[in-house]
Amino acid sequence: MRYELYYWPSIQGRGEFVRLALEEADADYIDVARRPQRGVAALTRFLEGRSGGRPPFAPPFLKAGKRVIAQTANILLWLAPRHGLAPKSEPARLWAHQLQLTIADWLVEAHDAHHPIGGAFYYEDQKPESKRRAAHFTAARLPKFFGYFERVLEREKGGWLLGKAFSYADLSLFQMIAGLRYAFPRAMQGLETKYPRQVALHDRVASRPRIAAYLASKRRVDFNQHGIFRHYPELDA
Amino acid sequence: MRYELYYWPSIQGRGEFVRLALEEADADYIDVARRPQRGVAALTRFLEGRSGGRPPFAPPFLKAGKRVIAQTANILLWLAPRHGLAPKSEPARLWAHQLQLTIADWLVEAHDAHHPIGGAFYYEDQKPESKRRAAHFTAARLPKFFGYFERVLEREKGGWLLGKAFSYADLSLFQMIAGLRYAFPRAMQGLETKYPRQVALHDRVASRPRIAAYLASKRRVDFNQHGIFRHYPELDA
Numbered sequence: 014m015r016y017e018l019y020y021w022p023s024i025q026g027r028g029e030f031v032r033l034a035l036e037e038a039d040a041d042y043i044d045v046a047r048r049p050q051r052g053v054a055a056l057t058r059f060l061e062g063r064s065g066g067r068p069p070f071a072p073p074f075l076k077a078g079k080r081v082i083a084q085t086a087n088i089l090l091w092l093a094p095r096h097g098l099a100p101k102s103e104p105a106r107l108w109a110h111q112l113q114l115t116i117a118d119w120l121v122e123a124h125d126a127h128h129p130i131g132g133a134f135y136y137e138d139q140k141p142e143s144k145r146r147a148a149h150f151t152a153a154r155l156p157k158f159f160g161y162f163e164r165v166l167e168r169e170k171g172g173w174l175l176g177k178a179f180s181y182a183d184l185s186l187f188q189m190i191a192g193l194r195y196a197f198p199r200a201m202q203g204l205e206t207k208y209p210r211q212v213a214l215h216d217r218v219a220s221r222p223r224i225a226a227y228l229a230s231k232r233r234v235d236f237n238q239h240g241i242f243r244h245y246p247e248l249d250a
Numbered sequence: 251m252r253y254e255l256y257y258w259p260s261i262q263g264r265g266e267f268v269r270l271a272l273e274e275a276d277a278d279y280i281d282v283a284r285r286p287q288r289g290v291a292a293l294t295r296f297l298e299g300r301s302g303g304r305p306p307f308a309p310p311f312l313k314a315g316k317r318v319i320a321q322t323a324n325i326l327l328w329l330a331p332r333h334g335l336a337p338k339s340e341p342a343r344l345w346a347h348q349l350q351l352t353i354a355d356w357l358v359e360a361h362d363a364h365h366p367i368g369g370a371f372y373y374e375d376q377k378p379e380s381k382r383r384a385a386h387f388t389a390a391r392l393p394k395f396f397g398y399f400e401r402v403l404e405r406e407k408g409g410w411l412l413g414k415a416f417s418y419a420d421l422s423l424f425q426m427i428a429g430l431r432y433a434f435p436r437a438m439q440g441l442e443t444k445y446p447r448q449v450a451l452h453d454r455v456a457s458r459p460r461i462a463a464y465l466a467s468k469r470r471v472d473f474n475q476h477g478i479f480r481h482y483p484e485l486d487a
Contacts, residue, residue, distance in 0.1 A: 070398050115320075129362075
């Protein structure tokens with residue numbers, strides 16, 4: 014089956030968590046909105062409820078045959094077990110999903126560091142507010158999230174978030190670290206020495222053959238100043 | 251099986267979405283942190299990783315036998331089908347979960363209306379920022395979310411988010427409406443006439459016998475100024 018992924022074409026954003034899973038799975042997929050012709054129009058057709066099916070609230074969403082599944086964590090919940098990226102047992106799947114949802118919460122905070130007043134206003138119109146929020150994000154929230162995931166890796170042994178079983182949760186943690194390095198290089202330099210297990214996980218994910226090939230390809234959108242992770246030096250304490 | 255729900259005792263918060271499901275299911279449960287003795291200590295034990303199992307990042311979490319499941323939507327994903335609050339078919343379950351995750355996103359925005367700079371600062375220390383964010387929240391985000399769920403109800407017919415099948419997603423939408431009425435009574439008065447299907451859903455949920463009994467009981471924590479939904483008249487345009 015050829016999947017159709019629908020996500021904004023010019024950013025990594027939330028769609029990247031799905032792209033990474035599709036790439037690691039070597040799945041057959043089209044990144045619909047990145048097609049040269051009418052890609053974004055195909056996406057907005059769904060958002061405007063003109064697709065006929067149950068409507069998504071926002072991208073990303075994945076079309077798999079007649080199914081249309083939205084919400085990043087929900088897509089991965091369905092997709093991952095079909096491609097060996099989630100374990101078979103129910104407790105382990107719930108655990109992977111729980112971690113993914115915690116990463117989703119973290120991602121919102123990474124976004125809000127540069128958009129505390131909301132996505133409807135330009136960054137330039139919320140700079141003082143961003144400075145306050147980003148200072149707290151890097152000083153308190155990053156250590157809290159990193160501390161949690163480091164404890165998980167310590168407890169699980171095996172090097173992955175589910176112990177010896179590699180899963181989509183590892184891909185997602187890799188993406189968080191990559192994004193935070195882009196957005197907050199100075200803060201991350203100070204932090205990373207404290208979380209060696211996560212640095213090792215990042216490197217192991219990056220060197221998996223399919224992920225390495227993907228990262229080096231044009232399919233990987235570069236980090237940029239329109240995405241969730243943005244680099245504003247004044248926010249990087 | 252007697253469930254143990256772990257959540258902050260003095261607010262509805264995220265835990266309320268689980269409480270509503272447990273109540274509608276007439277499930278046997280203890281609201282652990284609300285016990286008169288050492289309830290909160292039992293909760294923090296888990297957060298500090300002293301419980302032995304896979305650690306939650308934050309409350310709520312549900313203990314069911316040996317399982318400890320965290321993240322509101324993840325708890326409901328597991329709990330609801332066991333109590334007839336989610337349909338059996340996989341597409342319908344994914345749809346309910348997708349809606350729950352969209353409600354979770356909405357809830358974050360309702361919180362951030364009064365805490366745009368972050369939960370670590372008092373509201374009083376982020377009042378001007380809150381005014382800006384809340385103005386956008388009531389003027390643009392509320393219509394966007396309400397518009398979406400109204401379209402869903404229109405499309406599904408049957409009066410529930412899954413058509414004729416009542417589910418935990420309906421309980422969660424009820425809770426959003428109840429909370430927004432508490433926090434933004436003026437804005438809601440102006441909005442509600444446009445979304446009659448959601449008002450009807452709210453009323454139908456509130457009059458379900460077990461929910462009505464719960465809402466009238468002391469088990470329901472009152473809305474208050476420490477929770478996710480807060481009423482600051484200056485934020486209610």
